[in-house]
Amino acid sequence: MMKFWSKASALGMAMVISACGQESSEQLATQPTSSAAEFELPIPISNNAVALAEGPDGPTLYSFNGLKSGKGWQDTSNAAFACIISIKDCEEIASVPVDEGRLASSAVTLAGKIYLFGGYTVAEDGDEVSTPEVFAFDPETQEYQRLADMPTPVDDMVALPYRGRYIYLVSGWHDEGNVSLVQLYDAEFDTWSIATEFPGKPVFGHAGGIANHSMIITDGVAVAGLVDGKRKFAAAPFAWRGDIDPGDPERITWRAIDAHPGGSQYRMAAMGDGDRGMILFAGGGDNPYNFDGIGYDGVPAKPTDRVFGYDLKADRWAELGKLAEPSMDHRALVKSGDDYYIMGGMDADQAVTARIMKFRIDD
Template sequence: MDPPRLPRAVIAAAFAAAAAVCAQPEEQRGSEAESPPPRLPMPVANNAVAALETSAGWSVFSFLGIDSTKLWSGVTTASFRWDLGASEWETIEPPPGPGRLAATAQPFDGRIFLFGGYTVAEGGAEQSLPQVDVLDPETGVWTRAAPMPTPVDDAISGVWRDSLIYVVSGWHDSDNVAAVQIYDPARDAWAQGTPIPGPPVFGHAGGIAGDAIVYIDGARVQAEPRTFVLETSSWQGRIDPAEPTRISWERVPGHPGPGLYRAAAVAVGTRVVFAGGSDNPYNYNGIGYDGRQAEPWSGAFAFDAATGAWSELPAPDTPTMDHRGIVIADGRAFIVGGMTAGQRVTGRVTEIRLRP
């Protein structure tokens, strides 16, 4: 029998002591004269985010995360909604169950699907959750979908051809997994896709652009001594339309800037856009697994799955890290919450530009 594996918090402490979205076409973007977005009702980081068009117009959602204490007790269920044009966010009914971190959300067919995440106990024990919660924004009612076969957190997700939702790699209780789990909302059923060929990671960033899954970097497990280190690699997987569980993976050239952990990302047409993140993997308090304070990176860039080329984009006004994604609403792109310099949890909503 293999020896038991330690949770991330335990490994981090030991090491420190020793050493998506399916988006609108960009030409439909809203006016440059739009008013700036309001701040969240409270600072929150590592929150799941999504946006979709409702009967009230375009709406942006934030679920779960960690508050400004950055303590295990600050892991929250707090959830919010902002209708574009409104002067403030409103508090909404949270998903059922405990507060958790590192969940991922995707809009699909007028609903929002919220996958996984992990809880943190007072003693530091962490548990990845299998649950899939579904929000109907018209009624505010949550329902439960079929659970993930392998519970994961800190994964990436994306919607393919308005039919399937892919959940790629991530952390499962005591180690990363290479699994690509595919959820079919029409059948409320799961299938397994071709696993990623690179090192399994958590805190990576990416999305699905056309038939391409694109993701970068994240944290991988180092065996000796067992800890977490930054994985600097970029990958593209081509989904076979005739057999969507079959994915042809290939490594692509490295992206601009440093390797990144918990950057924000979203698919826009044939491109996947990335912004922020940190070059030092860290625990939920913003302190690196190497004992150093993590700081946000200030840049942004995009990968075009149609051409295989990277391009640099204008940097966000405020560098941030600790994200689950970028959201696009009515053609406008937003980073919601996160951590700014000095590991400060923020309620700021930053609008970013998708073109140079």
């Protein structure tokens, strides 16, 4: 994740498919188109939790929390925004009801409501704390409801919806280190349980999605030991597939799969698309970084313009195209109709942006 002092004191492409370590190329039958959307967020914001839900005026993109353009500890935000797709208009809405801004929180839409999880705060002295709060946001009333706290507060985790009732929180950072936990929230009863532990190296800033009964978790940052008493962080270029027992959502059968081609990426925008039977990934940074976009090794992170996916039925990766512009520092990818959206983030100069990008993969 982006822990401050506590961690650091397009078109015309060929599809590349990788299975069992082998790569081959196939010409894309249809090619993705990407562009900047015709509307922007009211302010530049990055590392924001995003979701899509049916608002009073139709399908609406929502953004919660995140980092403003100053990129300092004081620029953490609890602001929220709603962007109505049909009229291409964004406005500020009621802020998340917390006293301090949050970074690396996650949002998931379930049965018409948006569930907002965790994040972390940054104090002036660099102290960082993972926060336990869970809220349900109602797009119709624009009101927040406080729900049962996370048993283990995490941030920079992957949050995945399942069967219109459950939400998985996979791995992530808790105060002083990464955890292997898979925490399972039951929205029907506002209760928590623990699902089968994530078997990979615990990470933060990873990405993933869920479709039908399967999830893909890839990349992220692991603790790679201590140097002069300080944690050293390294990219974790791995990928895992988790298949959920349809009769018991707490039971997940995990297996390692090939890492995706092109090298590990940090904080990609990702989601599962059940209609395609695919988990999609877009953007991301090439070097694990603090929340200012500068790598833990002192090298500025550079964003990618890649769009790729994992075909669950074929059990292989597919290279799908390019974004209109490289982008990084994302929490999720969202979809409305045939269009996929990325909200905010950082550009090639590690500058926080208000840009909204969209792309489409035609059948």
